[in-house]
Amino acid sequence: MTTAKTFNHIPLSVxxxxxxxxxxxxxxxxxxxxxLAQHVEKLGFHRYWFAExxxxPGIASSATSVIIGHIAGATNQMRIGAGGIMLPNHATLAIAEQFGTLETMYPGRIDLGLGRAPGSDQAAAHALRRTLNMRVxxxxxxxxxxxxxxxxxxxxxxxxxxxxDIPIWLLGSSGFSAQLAAKKGLPFSFASHFAPDYTIPALNLYRDNFKADVLDKPYAMVGVNVIAADTDxxxxxxxxxxxxxxxxxxxxQPTKLQPPIDSLDEVWSPMERATVEQSLSSRSTIVGGPEKVKKGLEDFLNETQADEMIINSQIYNHEDRVRSYEIVAELFN
Structure with a gap:
């Protein structure tokens, strides 16, 4: 019988x-x-990751290793890392040197999460790699x-x-990296914040096939979107x-992050609404006041039995974004 986990026993990250x-x-x-990094460090969050x-136009973390160094230099003990580096975009030696430099400058604080998607469209992938011959x-x-x-x-x-000793994580939104992480005995982070329907199958693949190597036992982190405020x-x-x-x-047609609006009905079609709501499923996108957020996070933890949760809060106003993380910390500290 599986023992229910509680937030007293798992780290929360950003x-x-x-x-x-x-x-x-x-x-x-x-x-x-x-x-935000300085703020959440004081709140007790465990790690702070950037995605490539x-x-x-709405995401500025393209030079991921550079911004990791910037944030590591502005914080004290929180782990800082990549969630993740899209490895096919890069010469592997260059990533080893970049993260070797970061770990040398900030010893014991750097994580290297790896993904296999381009993190871009085909035109940008070609501009990065000069060729698209890289295979899965x-x-x-x-x-x-x-x-x-x-x-x-x-x-x-x-x-x-x-x-x-730079911890390598494998990241995924399907079963491929789950199986590879299991085979290599590495920690695994699943992108449930935008692929909620594949979360449990991927976690099961990882845990069922895990072979001790780098780690003695599986360690799974799940991504969660949280938009928390003082009222629903x-x-x-x-x-x-x-x-x-x-x-x-x-x-x-990606854009900058837009300000909130009173109604989306004039913006999207019924089909577009269904598509967005499928990606932002209420299982792993939790929106509400403190009680609703607490229940949503507890339910998702019980469903996934995750060892760690990493929280993404895409909020237009910076003060509201900081407040969202404060609410999560207040609920579980």
């Missing part, structure tokens, strides 16, 4: 997409990230290669990087910014 808001610039996004995206089957080879640089067994030496009504209004962002991506 996923920051460094949102660029309508009327704003990336410069302000980075200042907001520093302020390209050709998206090449991702496991790249992970092996990266590990060999850190272990010092590659024919080329990563300096800095060689000999450093305000939270639902704030959530329209994220809904508009998903809608723009579905239309193939």
């Amino acid at each position: 996923l920051d997409l460094a949102p660029v808001v309508e009327g704003g610039k990336p410069e302000q996004s980075f200042k907001n990230s520093v302020d 995206h390209h050709n998206m 089957e090449d991702f496991p080879m790249q992970v092996d290669e990266l590990q060999s640089y850190f272990e010092g067994t590659a024919s080329v030496r990563a300096v800095p990087g060689e000999g450093l 009504e305000k939270a639902e209004w704030l959530a329209t910014s994220q809904q508009q962002q998903f809608l723009s991506i579905r239309r193939g």
